[in-house]
Amino acid sequence: MKIVTFACNWCSYAGADLAGVSRLKYPEDVRIVRVMCSGMVNPAWILRAFRQGADGVVITGCHPGDCHYMVGNYYAKKRYLLLKELMKFVGFEDERLKLLWASASEGKKFAEEMDSFKKLIEQLGEQKQLRWTP
Amino acid sequence: MNEIEKIKDALKSSNAEKIVAFVRKESEPREVLKVLSPNEVDKISFSPLSLNNPAKLLMQINGKVAVVAKGCDSMAIRQLIKEGKLKRENLFIVGISCKGVVDYRKLAKFVNLSEVNDVELNGNDLVLKLKNGEKRIPFLEVVDENCLYCGHPTPVIYDVLIGEPREGKRDFSDIEQFERLSREERWNYWISQFERCIRCHACRSVCPLCYCEECMVDPSNLAVSPMSTPEEKASYPRILGKTVNARDNTIYHLLRVLHHAGRCVGCGECERACPMELPLRMLERKLEKVVVEIFGYDLNEDIPFFSKLDIVGD
Known part of the structure; x- marks a missing residue:
């Protein structure tokens, strides 16, 4: 299983770091890409991740109102909802895309959510719909 | 007059x-x-x-x-x-x-277009003035499908x-009907549609809102020479391949439509320009439905959709 996580520099990346520092275990399938803000996560990256064989994609950012850049996560939420609805419409398994608010102090929440997301992806199995197959 | x-x-x-x-x-x-x-x-x-x-x-x-x-x-x-x-x-x-x-393709099935001199709308009929005589067609049979939801x-x-x-x-009945199909049916339908796409990018070229000077799919994004430094290469992100297959086409069309969220005006030029006659308006209308029903945005508002900073859902 491959789970690509876009984590914002200010909250979620620090949250994931805290999970590591506190020696909480979360699935090793999670691969974190640090971005400066969840608002800069282009829907194209998410689709490209699925194309390259990711089984799940998580966007994580600061809680609404806590964004380092004031409104970045509002944009993230908009893009996420639009992409999710569109994926559902074309029949893609939209459960594979998840949005998670995690602040720098929520290492435990980050680890738990990643655990439950991994379980969900395991139930769904490998992502075959967009994966590159020769 | x-x-x-x-x-x-x-x-x-x-x-x-x-x-x-x-x-x-x-x-x-x-x-x-x-x-x-x-x-x-x-x-x-x-x-x-x-x-x-x-x-x-x-x-x-x-x-x-x-x-x-x-x-x-x-x-x-x-x-x-x-x-x-x-x-x-x-x-x-x-x-x-x-x-x-009128949908030009539908009209071409009714009559040999080179014989038509003049077209006018009279009541519920489309009156074609032919070289020899006149022909009446019910307007509903040749009207552009897009105009039915105008x-x-x-x-x-x-x-x-x-x-x-x-x-x-405001009528989203066709979208709602499509949403009732199962996930496999929807996926198979769209893959069978996008399989036919030849990626001519006519839908992009003709769209009044696709005015970006450099599009995400343009090859100029990928101008990499042997002299390019890694930093330069990194600044040319390759979002989407130029390969034409059903899955890349799906990604292209999803991204194209996402750029029109809350902006699409519904002129139907994309569908009219498409040489493969793909149902592109359906995707646009689905997004319009999301924008209206989930975000509560109205296209008549003065503020652009993405500038509205309200958070929806949990």
Whole structure:
């Protein structure tokens, strides 16, 4: 299983770091890409991740109102909802895309959510719909 | 005084430097868009076969322009004004209350187009004046499918309005019906559609809102030479391959549509331009449904959709 996580520099990346520092275990399938803000996560990256064989994609950012850049996560939420609805419409398994608010102090929440997301992806199995197959 | 005379009069009163209007194509019954100077105003024509959207053309013309716009065209013009691409004071808009346009492909199945001299709408019938005699076709059988769901038949922005204002409607019944299918059915349907896409990018070229100078799929994004430094290469992110297969096409179309969220004016140019006749408007209409129902945004608002900072859901 491959789970690509876009984590914002200010909250979620620090949250994931805290999970590591506190020696909480979360699935090793999670691969974190640090971005400066969840608002800069282009829907194209998410689709490209699925194309390259990711089984799940998580966007994580600061809680609404806590964004380092004031409104970045509002944009993230908009893009996420639009992409999710569109994926559902074309029949893609939209459960594979998840949005998670995690602040720098929520290492435990980050680890738990990643655990439950991994379980969900395991139930769904490998992502075959967009994966590159020769 | 008929419609065309009224349009000509309105255009004459505009004192614009250029006129963007429909001109009858030679040896074919339809109209194409042309940029005319004010003394050529007698060339113009208008009929249910005046299909195209002039908004994209307006962005390339400097100075004061008079333009003939149907309901959806005026939506596009207003959207471009909202986004700072056009200036209202440079435009003189002759709005036409639109009864719907004819789908050229549907019409071609009914009649040999080279024999048609003139097309006009009479009540519920489309009257074709042929070389020998006349033919009547029920308008509903040849109307562009997009026009059946039209929300703005009357121009939303105009200087002169021609024709009686007409009520629009908001109808997502076809989308709701499609959503009731199972996930596999939906996926198989879209894959079978996108399989046919040849990635000619005509839908992008013709869309009045796709005005980016460099598109995400343009090869200039990938201008990498042996001399390029890693930093330069990193600044040319490769979002989407140029390969033509069903899955890359799916990604292309999803991204294309996502860029139109809360902006699409519903002129249907993408579908009209598509050589493979893909149902592209369905994706756009689905997003419109999301924007209206989940975000509660109305296209008539002055503030662009993405600038509205409200958070929805949990």
